[in-house]
Amino acid sequence: MSAAPSSSPDAPATPGLPSSPLDPQVAALLELIARAKRPPIHAMEPEDAKIAYEKSAPILDINPPPVYMAEDLLAPARDGHAIPLRLYTPREASWTEPLPLLVYFHGGGFTVGSVDSHDPLCRLLCGQADxxxxSVDYRLGPQWRFPTAANDAFDVLHWVFAEAGRLGADPARIAVGGDSAGGTLAAACAVEARNAGLAPVxxxxxxxxxxxxxDTPSHRALADGYLLTADMIRWFFAQYLDQEASRDDWRFAPLDGGGAGAEVRGTxxxxxxxxxxxxxxxxGVAYAEKLRAAGVAATLADYPGMIHDFFKLGRFVPAVAQAHAEAVAALRAAFGTPHN
Structure with missing residues (x-):
């Protein structure tokens, strides 16, 4: 396991390595994971990796908070596939008082993860952001390769704006969001919305x-020892990408990909x-800079002592609650709803 950086002021700075130490609970968690010596995801067959991820997800996450209602729905994809969705509602909605809505895409490298693995986080956002x-169960690799996940995300985006009234949602207060690979899809959805004349907030x-x-400094400095590794990322991409050229498609790489969505102005x-x-x-930092350079308001929330996937480690890492609260505050501000 990689060691935490030295706190000595005389220690040479390593590009990509934070100057702040790991959060103590995160460091303890990484030690536990290292001692467990379980096979990493990238050493498994994809189907086994999916099962292992589903089993491990609840262990470190918060207990699923109660919500007013959780309902499973389906949305049509462009190829006729029915995309499974889970709609969480904080309280009763009505046509006279529609509720804001967050379309959420789970993480998992386009290969693992589901609405179930991200159920506690979606419940928390529902309740705390009112x-x-x-939550979208888009199709995963290797059975479904690029651009299927992006197409599913775009199809759900259009469906939500068309069906908002029926769902009890306010079409003027719809947000898109996601973590890790789901964040990729949410960023691409913001571009697709701009192109289609839709206006998420x-x-x-x-x-x-x-x-x-x-090839960034953080990729080089943090390639091993911090939960998400370089080998894992390469494995995820190998499950998802249909061809090498797709790396340079904006739907896969919103920061540096080309094509019709490379321009983010107006998102x-x-x-x-x-x-x-x-x-x-x-x-993530560079994408915030790209948005700002295009005139898009972008708030960057940097959590220096945290690791990838930390939003789902709240049972073990108390400091995660602050990040949850700040995400909730961002949603409430965008929706124009008062804070609790």
Whole structure:
């Protein structure tokens, strides 16, 4: 396991390595994981990896908070596939008092994860932000390769705006969000919305993947020992990408990909969370800079002592609650709803 950086002021700075130490509970958790010596995801067959991720997800996450209602729905994809969704509602909605809605895309490298693995987080956002949350079970690799996940995300985006009234949602207060690979999809949805004349009020990007290659300082400095590793990222991409050229498509790499969505001007405001000990740290920072350079309001929330996936470690890491609260505050501000 990689060691935490030296706190000595005389220690040479390593590009991509934070100057702040790991959160103590995060450091303890990484030690526990290292001692357990379980096979990493990238050493498994994809189906086994999916099962292992589902089993491990609840262990470190918060207990699922209660919500007024959780309902499973389906939305049509362009190829006729029925995309499973889970709609969380904080209280009764009506046509006279529609609720704001967050469309949420789970993380998992486009290969693992589900509405079940991210159920506690979606429940928390629903209750604390007083908004509906629509969690999307988009199709995963390797059975479904790029651009299927992006197409599913776009199809749900259009469906939500068309069906908002029927769902009890306010079409003027819809946000998109996601973590990791789900953050990639949410960022791409913000571009798709702009192109289609839809107007979400926020893109909530939690340690999003935005670049096509692992060549930033944080990728190099944090390649091993901090939960998400370089080998894991390469494995995820190998399950999802249909061809090497797709790395350079904006739907896969919103930061540096080309094509019709490379321009982000006119997309909705962003709240972007990054973790200091996450290989994806620098690309999240760079995406905030890209948005700002295009005139898009982008708030960067940097959590220097955290690792990738920390939003789902709340049972073990008390400091995660502060990040949850700040994400909730960003949603409430975008929706124009008062804070509790």
């Amino acid at each position: 908004c509906m949350v629509l 926020l893109q909530l990007l939690i340690y999003p993947g935005t670049c096509a290659r692992q 909705c405001p962003a709240w972007i969370a990054v973790a200091g000990y996450d290989p994806l740290h620098d690309e």
